[in-house]
Amino acid sequence: MAASGRAAGPDVIWALPERTGRGPRPAYTRDDIAEAAVRIADEAGMDAVSMRRVAAAVGCGTMSLYNYVPRKEDLVDLMVDRVAGEYELPGKPSGDWRADMLGLARQGRALMHRHPWLPAAVLPTGALGPNGLRYMEFCLAALEGSGLDDGLKIELIGMVNGAVISYVSSELATARQRRASEHTAEQRQAAQAGYLARIVASGDYPHLSRTFAAAPAAGDPDETFDRLLGRVLAGYAAAC
Secondary structure, three states, rough: OOOOOOOOOOOOOHOOOOOOOOOOOOOOOOHHHHHHHHHHHHHHHHHHHHHHHHHHHHHHHHHHOOOOOHHHHHHHHHHHHHHHOOOOOOOOOOOHHHHHHHHHHHHHHHHHOOOOOOOHHHHOOOOOOOHHHHHHHHHHHHHHOOOOHHHHHHHHHHHHHHHHHHHHHHHHHHHHHHOOOOHHHHHHHHHHOOOHHHHHOOOOOHHHHHHHOOOOOOOOHHHHHHHHHHHHHHHHHHOO
């Protein structure tokens, strides 16, 4: 108990022993548990990840699993950090910090498409495990010659990650909607275009009408992603 009489706050999962409690040496590790949980989430979504199901996947009882992972949020932290290990970090930065950060953003986007549950899981955790720390260390090394102060470096990393999460979340939501809809994407786009044409013709929305008339057609998603992230990076470069 803390001096105030309340229980001490929780510790991060990586600061805890690999296993609490007594018994024979286990046939699996904390990383095995994270791998099983990630596999379940990839196959059936995050709602399917339960302590009971993960325990069954690694071959132990549910209560035994709590000796390794005390809380469900600890399990989510382990999952997020395990997936962060999929970043292919170069041995050292290239010397072009904007190119390095864009490269990481591209990797992050691909990683979230491989693990569609990740955008929603990564936001509330805030925990940095071993793989997350390696990622942050590389980012800061890449930004060493940027001219940004340390506070702006951290802010930039957060902005890049947030932009990736937002972009991929929109892509995933659009894909889910397409799968659930009884109409094709072309049919929905045609319906929207017809509606907007009537709006433009009404004259009630002159600013929207002018913008719609000048807006280019939707481009390649990869090119759009690079352009948007490039603008984020350019904004910080201007702050140097």
